[in-house]
Amino acid sequence: MNIGIDMMGGDFAPAEAVTGIQQYLERTGLAHLFLIGDEMQIAPLLPQSLFSSVTIVHAPLVYSGLQPLAKRFKKGLQPSISVGFKLLASGTINAFISAGDTGAILVSALTNLTPFERVLRPAIATIIPKENGTRGLLLDVGLNADCKPEYLNQFAVLGSAYAKTMLNIKAPRVALLNIGEEEGKGNRLTQAAYRLLQQNEKINFVGNIEGRDVFSCKADVLVCDGFTGNIVLKLSESLFNIAVQKGIKNPYFDLFDFQGHGGVPVLGLSKPVIIGHGISKRDAFLNMILLAEKMIEKDIVHKLSAELQN
Amino acid sequence: MNIGIDMMGGDFAPAEAVTGIQQYLERTGLAHLFLIGDEMQIAPLLPQSLFSSVTIVHAPLVYSGLQPLAKRFKKGLQPSISVGFKLLASGTINAFISAGDTGAILVSALTNLTPFERVLRPAIATIIPKENGTRGLLLDVGLNADCKPEYLNQFAVLGSAYAKTMLNIKAPRVALLNIGEEEGKGNRLTQAAYRLLQQNEKINFVGNIEGRDVFSCKADVLVCDGFTGNIVLKLSESLFNIAVQKGIKNPYFDLFDFQGHGGVPVLGLSKPVIIGHGISKRDAFLNMILLAEKMIEKDIVHKLSAELQN
Numbered sequence: 001m002n003i004g005i006d007m008m009g010g011d012f013a014p015a016e017a018v019t020g021i022q023q024y025l026e027r028t029g030l031a032h033l034f035l036i037g038d039e040m041q042i043a044p045l046l047p048q049s050l051f052s053s054v055t056i057v058h059a060p061l062v063y064s065g066l067q068p069l070a071k072r073f074k075k076g077l078q079p080s081i082s083v084g085f086k087l088l089a090s091g092t093i094n095a096f097i098s099a100g101d102t103g104a105i106l107v108s109a110l111t112n113l114t115p116f117e118r119v120l121r122p123a124i125a126t127i128i129p130k131e132n133g134t135r136g137l138l139l140d141v142g143l144n145a146d147c148k149p150e151y152l153n154q155f156a157v158l159g160s161a162y163a164k165t166m167l168n169i170k171a172p173r174v175a176l177l178n179i180g181e182e183e184g185k186g187n188r189l190t191q192a193a194y195r196l197l198q199q200n201e202k203i204n205f206v207g208n209i210e211g212r213d214v215f216s217c218k219a220d221v222l223v224c225d226g227f228t229g230n231i232v233l234k235l236s237e238s239l240f241n242i243a244v245q246k247g248i249k250n251p252y253f254d255l256f257d258f259q260g261h262g263g264v265p266v267l268g269l270s271k272p273v274i275i276g277h278g279i280s281k282r283d284a285f286l287n288m289i290l291l292a293e294k295m296i297e298k299d300i301v302h303k304l305s306a307e308l309q310n
Numbered sequence: 311m312n313i314g315i316d317m318m319g320g321d322f323a324p325a326e327a328v329t330g331i332q333q334y335l336e337r338t339g340l341a342h343l344f345l346i347g348d349e350m351q352i353a354p355l356l357p358q359s360l361f362s363s364v365t366i367v368h369a370p371l372v373y374s375g376l377q378p379l380a381k382r383f384k385k386g387l388q389p390s391i392s393v394g395f396k397l398l399a400s401g402t403i404n405a406f407i408s409a410g411d412t413g414a415i416l417v418s419a420l421t422n423l424t425p426f427e428r429v430l431r432p433a434i435a436t437i438i439p440k441e442n443g444t445r446g447l448l449l450d451v452g453l454n455a456d457c458k459p460e461y462l463n464q465f466a467v468l469g470s471a472y473a474k475t476m477l478n479i480k481a482p483r484v485a486l487l488n489i490g491e492e493e494g495k496g497n498r499l500t501q502a503a504y505r506l507l508q509q510n511e512k513i514n515f516v517g518n519i520e521g522r523d524v525f526s527c528k529a530d531v532l533v534c535d536g537f538t539g540n541i542v543l544k545l546s547e548s549l550f551n552i553a554v555q556k557g558i559k560n561p562y563f564d565l566f567d568f569q570g571h572g573g574v575p576v577l578g579l580s581k582p583v584i585i586g587h588g589i590s591k592r593d594a595f596l597n598m599i600l601l602a603e604k605m606i607e608k609d610i611v612h613k614l615s616a617e618l619q620n
Contacts, residue, residue: 131552142489145497179452179540187455187537211544215552227497230489231538232545234521239549242441242525242562252556 001030003292004093007037008062008080009100010280014038017099018045020285025053027286031293034093036084059083063104081105085112088271095292097263099276099284106143115268116305121151122268124275125159126233127167128222129255131215137163138177138214138222141229141264149192152176152223153200154308158267159221160203161307165298167220171204175219177228178208189225197223202307262287265295267304272296311340313602314403317347318372318390319410320590324348327409328355330595335363337596341603344403346390369393373414391415395422398581405602407573409586409594416453425578426615431461432578434585435469436543437477438532439565441525447473447482448524448532451539451574459502462486462533463510464618468577469531470513471617475608477530481514485529487538488518499535507533512617572597575605577614582606 005021007014014037021033032053035042038060046054059080081100088096089112098105115122123140130136139159144151156174163172176194178186183194185208197205209218214232224232236256243253254260262284263276272295274288295301315331317324324347331343342363345352348370356364369390391410398406399422408415425432433450440446449469454461466484473482486504488496493504495518507515519528524542534542546566553563564570572594573586582605584598605611 131555145489177541179455179537179544187535190537211541211546212548212551214541214545215548225497227489227500228538228541231487231521231524232541234489235524235542235545236521238522238525241522245441246560246562248558248560248563250556250558252552253558 001032001095001293001296002034002093003031003289003296004034004036004057004084004087004096005285005289006080006084006096006098006100007035007042008059009098010276010278012279012281013099014042015045016281017285018042019282020289021054022047022050023282023286024289025050028290028293029053031289031296033289034087036080036087057083057087063101079104081108082112085109088273089113094296095272095274097274097276097285097288097292099263099278099280101278102142102275105273105275109266109269109273113269113271113273116270116301116308118308119268120154121147122266123151123155123158123226124264124266125162126229126264127261128214128236129252130217131252132217134217135167136220136222137167137172138224138229138232139267140224140226141233142226143266144226146227147189147225149189149196152189152193152225153196156197156200156203156205156221156223157307158304159223161304162265162267162300163221165300165303166294169220172220173206173218174203174221174223175206175209177211177214177222177224177232179210181208181210183207193223202310259283260287262291265291265300270301272301311342311405311603311606312344312403313341313599313606314344314346314394314397314406315595315599316390316394316406316408316410317345317352318369319408320586320588322589322591323409324352325355326591327595328352329592330599331364332357332360333592333596334599335360338600338603339363341599341606343599344397346394346397367393367397373411389414391418392422395419398583399423404606405582405584407584407586407595407598407602409573409588409590411588412452412585415583415585419576419579419583423579423581423583426580426611426618428618429578430464431457432576433461433465433468433536434574434576435472436539436574437571438524438546439562440527441562442527444527445477446530446532447477448487448534448539448542449577450534450536451543452536453576454536456537457499457535459499459506462499462503462535463506466507466510466513466515466531466533467617468614469533471614472575472577472610473531475610475613476604479530482530483516483528484513484531484533485516485519487521487524487532487534487542489520491518491520493517503533512620569593570597572601575601575610580611582611
């Protein structure tokens with residue numbers, strides 16, 4: 001399998017990406033890696049012994065976050081992100097990882113890839129560390145700031161299939177993140193989504209859960225709009241830093257360190273795509289490559305797609 | 311001053327309320343307390359020595375959460391919450407505290423009190439413990455699940471005035487809770503609210519802040535819709551329980567114990583109203599009475615109202 005990595009994305013690119021790649025190749029190295037970025041910067045950082053395990057694709061242009069969206073992908077310009085998605089679309093690589101600007105990744109993803117049939121909106125999902133040591137899933141955590149009830153209903157199907165395949169959870173309990181546990185509670189979106197989720201035979205819907213139960217064991221898959229999910233995700237990530245700052249050493253709070261799971265998969269696209277944090281370091285890159293490997297091995301895209309076609 | 315307490319609201323009523331009241335009277339006892347509830351249950355719990363400091367208002371009916379909203383306040387029925395709001399409206403008491411059902415409190419509040427002039431929507435605000443030991447404010451945390459940009463703009467004014475008066479913060483830095491820090495980020499609501507906040511001369515607007523900065527020191531007052539705020543509030547409260555469960559002893563995590571601040575004030579009503587948790591115990595009741603005392607002393611209602619009239 002071939003995995004492509006955007007070497008220009010993120011605050012510590014390309015040095016931390018290279019170190020993560022090195023760790024991956026020394027550890028398992030199942031995949032051949034395509035390093036997409038400025039060859040002049042990447043090659044000197046890479047040990048000679050690893051040259052045979054990688055292909056450097058020269059794409060020196062970095063997307064600049066200061067450019068307005070419409071001007072981002074002018075003709076002739078080929079930022080590393082665009083090159084990566086073209087390689088993914090053509091089948092040269094089987095998965096693509098970038099810690100670059102999320103907006104740029106999405107524009108490029110939707111330009112080069114198609115969401116698979118019947119997908120209303122792709123979503124990104126994050127792992128939630130549960131109090132009891134198990135893992136749950138939360139989605140959408142940022143792609144869709146404004147959602148329709150139908151989107152949430154589909155996130156439930158995608159998240160449930162992802163949890164089954166990638167987290168080995170049988171019949172994942174799907175809950176709607178809401179204010180109040182009873183049916184009828186919530187804002188207009190969650191009130192309407194509740195009714196759809198309740199009727200959805202593809203999922204094991206267990207009802208509403210409140211903010212206090214995000215980390216509890218009442219559900220495996222939490223569904224919400226991308227605005228709420230992003231607030232919850234980033235607040236959760238800050239808990240790791242707070243614990244460090246307060247001198248609290250506890251393995252549970254270590255689980256909130258995003259470097260441990262690396263990046264978030266985009267669900268609903270026709271190929272595996274992983275979005276990394278802008279502040280991704282070596283461990284994050286290593287873990288994103290391991291996640292990409294697993295997504296390819298498990299054939300997650302077809303499993304998610306099949307769930308929607310049934 | 312006279313403070314009214316709903317003795318029938320909450321899971322541990324009236325015993326825990328009585329103990330909280332006893333602690334208050336033994337400690338400061340500035341206010342005369344009106345205990346609104348079932349006299350047959352309250353009187354036997356109350357030490358003889360305190361009878362002179364309280365007035366028991368017999369109102370034995372408890373609102374039941376199982377009744378649908380429309381049936382809640384049938385004619386002739388006088389649940390303790392309704393009696394409390396009537397006493398508040400008539401001026402017999404100067405503030406009212408209830409740990410009863412939030413929906414019932416609000417229906418009764420809006421039936422008996424008027425929001426003060428120019429208030430678009432009352433909101434509830436909670437104290438946020440900051441990493442550096444200071445306190446911030448987050449609103450709305452649940453009254454308005456669906457918001458218009460204008461509401462958020464007004465929450466900013468109310469929250470700012472509350473932070474000045476009650477938390478002694480000069481020129482509170484007001485931020486919009488959002489996904490992404492740059493202007494233009496967010497969902498439709500926050501994109502539109504940003505523009506209003508930016509033009510609002512009554513506040514010290516410092517821009518967007520993300521979920522990761524809820525507990526940071528970048529802002530004093532965080533504004534959001536009641537859905538997002540409620541998720542953040544309840545998730546934050548759960549951190550105290552998680553810390554306890556994980557055996558983490560750290561004074562910072564103790565600050566997430568809601569019993570420490572007791573209840574949340576409703577901003578925008580013509581009288582001070584405090585809503586308590588359903589699981590309020592003695593400390594929560596004590597702290598709610600102390601908060602009510604301070605709200606009366608500081609004349610918070612008129613200060614908030616004045617901010618909107620200018």
